[in-house]
Amino acid sequence: MRIPDLPESVGHAPFEAHESAVRSYCRAFPAVFGRAKGAFVFDSAGRAYLDFFAGAGTLAFGHNPDFIKRRLLAYIESDGITHGLDLYTEAKAAFIEAFVRHVLAPRGLDYRLQFTGPTGANAVEAALKLARRVTGRQGVFAFSGAYHGLSLGSLAVTANHGKRAAAGTGLHDVTFVPYPDGQLDDAAILAWIERLMTDSHSGVDKPAAVILETLQAEGGINVAPSPWLHDLQALLQRHGVLLIVDDIQVGCHRTGPFFSFERAGITPDIVVLSKAIGGYGLPLSLVLLRPSIDAWRPGEHTGTFRGNQLAFVAGTAALEQAARIDLGAQVQRKGALCERVLHERVAALDPRLKRRGLGLIQGLDGAAIDDGFASRVSRRCFELGMIIETAGRRDTVLKLLPPLNIEEAELLQGLSTIEQAVRDCLRA
Ligand code: PMP
Secondary structure, eight states, rough: OOOOOOOOOSSSSHHHHHHTTTTTTTHHSOEEEEEEEBBBEEEEEEEEEEESSSSHHHHHTTOOHHHHHHHHHHHHHTOOOSSSOOOOOOHHHHHHHHHHHHIIIIGOOOOOOEEEEESSSHHEEEEEEHHHHHHHOOOOOEETTOOOOOOHHHTTTTHHHHHHHTTSSOOOOOOEEOSSSSSSOHHHHHHHHHHHHHHHTTOOOOOOOEESSSSSSSSEEEEEEEEHHHHHHHHHHHTTOOEEEEEETTTTTSSSSSSGGGGTTTTSSEEOOGGGGGGEEEEEOOEEEEOGGGOOOOOOOOOSSOOOHHHHHHHHHHHHHHHHHHHOOOOOOOOHHHHHHHIIGGGGGGOOEEEEETTTTEEOOTTTTTTHHHHHOOOOHHHTEEEEEEEGGGGGGEEOOOOOOOOHHHHHHHHHHHHHHHHHHHHO
């Protein structure tokens, strides 16, 4: 199980001595990892961990799936072009064709594709720039609990005060409005948004766009109701304000359908994709835009890495496979199983535990027990051989994010580990 060229057991010394204090996930999961396959990761001592974090949702098909690995190896063997400038390449052409054939055409969607720098944050930057360019307005509305990235433009629409404080400079032109997370009346939120846009004394300029996660992941697994999404889009259309949907974490079948907004029957003006679109955990981001708002001039949002060829190869294989096996239907089935077990065997352990989610992004909210409960459960899961993150305000929500192609037995194994960890933490 070990990579032959690595030493028997790698300690923390290189990281602690030389890596910046900014490192983060490794603090929650302080093993040194080597190999990974499917739903499992192995540390340098050979211990297996069931991965319910899946590279923050990048690994729709788990770690190193053979059907993608073979394509990557063949591409590298053939000396396929590998650098990331936005030249016309065969790999990019194949990706675009697969995306149109398997994602856009079956849904009757007409979007242009913009390849940005490889982070989600960079794609969000592009979406915001474009919305401002197209409308000639500066302001953007974003939601409490929102997470869109940590570069300055994307941080400006990210709500977390801790992350915002690190900007060290002003974060401008954003108005935050409440997310429909059950704390306030959903219709009142829409009325508030409309009033801000129409009242000549609201004190807020009409925005270029509203940027939205249909399900807030980092925000604590908050699901916006479908009718609310529908009504929001109608409202924005009435006032000529663009709708940007950030599907970076919950797109690519995470909630079932390819796009998270399909459940609401809406068509955003701009969609941002990243994470799982790269197929193999390889960095790739793109912005989808209605052709009529493609107001870019050549090179206005450029950069060196805007065509990760290996991610195109992997992403093409992933799109083809998802269509072939009807991944969306699988996610819906496994998501229903996950919900049932969470409800009957985990949330049932204590009435203060609340489950929320869609498909294979599920949350278990422990805030009513205490702020540290979900973090303790995550730590206990790690001791029991499982990687699972927390999300939400004060990290009070345990976030389940397994690979989408996870075997049912592995899904049940993970849920049993969570059940045991919750029992242990309730007893402690
Ligand atoms: N938007 C959403 C919804 C995200 O979940 C994330 C990453 N967690 C981002 C944007 C930022 O992506 P990246 O970390 O690749 O910049």
